[in-house]
Amino acid sequence: MIMDHTDLITTLKVKADQFNDFWIKYFPDGEPASLFEATKHLPSGGGKRLRPVLALLSCESISQNCYDVLPFAAALELVHNFSLVHDDIMDNSTLRRNLPTVHVKYGEPTAILAGDYLFAKAFEAMHDLNVDLDLYKNLNHGLIECILAICEGQQLDMIFEHRATITETEYMDMIKKKTAVLFSLASYGGAEIAGADTTMVTAMKNYGIYLGLAFQIWDDYLDLSSDEQTLGKDIGNDIRNGKKTLIAVNALQIATGTQKTLLQQTFGNPNATELDIHQVFSLFKDLKSIEYARKTAMNFNTKAKQCLGLLPETNTKQLLYHLTDYAIQRVT
């Protein structure tokens, strides 16, 4: 299957729409209306639905009958959305997907509850899974482990903001927990629902980890290299908050002399000016830290694609290759 970027985006959109049509049932109207509205605010605000699409494609790359994967895909996206709602409170983020965050629009107490509600809804979606009970229990456990890891990853992320430096190993552990484990569950869970054998499930588990690492490093890169309009996020915030992206980790590691002083003074300084931010940007370029992060993401991308080798030769397999590349080519 020869596919250009536009074809891929179109195909992913079709999958995402198929998913959106399905999971809307988890957002009925109800009382108290404020809670129900707050709960659907972020999920109905769009998003690429990468995790559910990944689960769908992973399943379809092995089996032709993948209707059963949809509730599982919904559970993944519900967990992702729950964690975003709570993270945005913790990080004081005001914008997400170009919309006000849930706590900005509905207040913090309602946002905490809306996150909890999405969390519970994820397990409700798992309950709707029409697979044998052993697999249900197994996947449920996978989801629990993921959520525990996501909490640990978010806590590490916050702790790292207040530390002067962290090692690359610590950074990798943090993003693995915060992001990659859920990509991994999407990939291997989709394969398990398709009836894949243990070897294939392990390969897809590793695939998801590498893809997730590549995705997260790229995400941090995008935050630094795009403007507010494109991403719907506050620019410069990462630097002012002292957020430890791979770019920052690398720069803090290799900077010396006045460069190190500049980084130490600006990084994590909430009062840093636009000029300060601009100088840190330039420094990241001079130290080739941006290039380093790019290359690291590409390495993980290559490793991810190697894991797909076992899959039968189908159009869906090719689509997964393209999706994997997309993770480090997307501009939003």
Added chain:
Amino acid sequence: MIMDHTDLITTLKVKADQFNDFWIKYFPDGEPASLFEATKHLPSGGGKRLRPVLALLSCESISQNCYDVLPFAAALELVHNFSLVHDDIMDNSTLRRNLPTVHVKYGEPTAILAGDYLFAKAFEAMHDLNVDLDLYKNLNHGLIECILAICEGQQLDMIFEHRATITETEYMDMIKKKTAVLFSLASYGGAEIAGADTTMVTAMKNYGIYLGLAFQIWDDYLDLSSDEQTLGKDIGNDIRNGKKTLIAVNALQIATGTQKTLLQQTFGNPNATELDIHQVFSLFKDLKSIEYARKTAMNFNTKAKQCLGLLPETNTKQLLYHLTDYAIQRVT
């Protein structure tokens, strides 16, 4: 079995200790240490373990082999603790069980995560349940429904604080969701694990609802009638926050003239003085609203005990009767 109050407290304590010895495994040490410490702060701070003890007794009243009920009991207490951690953030509570609340001690972001962690741990405990998979799936669904109801109940509670009056029906719906459904799950889940038939399960479901309603009305009564030392809660806070207890609902309904004016001016007024609070206390007494709440709790207590009629005549059945009375006799 003839049992006085001291015997009951001793017996409940033995059960609670048995439970505490079991569920401690859900609080290992780990990294990031701050998250693991925050997670165990409230659970290790004591508490009566009423919900798990209820599940144990409910099971033991039907079957002699109830070791399997322990992970289920742990799930209930984990959900209860998760909801307390998040509620305390929403309600700006500073004390719980005479200890600083989690967000006061560890900061709000970590407290949100600690609540999420306890939430996920509840489902991990469910995973440890050694029952047939149909029952596992069924109980898991019961727990999900409970959590959704608890979120709705907490949102209603917060909304009601800002409303001048609410009806008694609205109040009952709110406390049913916020408190009674989890008591109900403890009761009927324990019975299901014991192998109870449908009639018995339904009776225990109703038992838990009535017990939970009685318990919550009594809890609100205690908040108003005890001092800070006894309960570890901020006195007068309920009135300053405009919290709609049954006592308040009743008083607001029947007060007229200057009494109504006093209530309207003090209720929900964060700047109300000690004298204002004292006057409202007196008014509650004059209007017989405290007596009304007492009687209502006692009615639910009677209904709860009627639901126990189907249970085989054992010492555990008698213990459940005593526990039911305890819900409206306890002073803490």
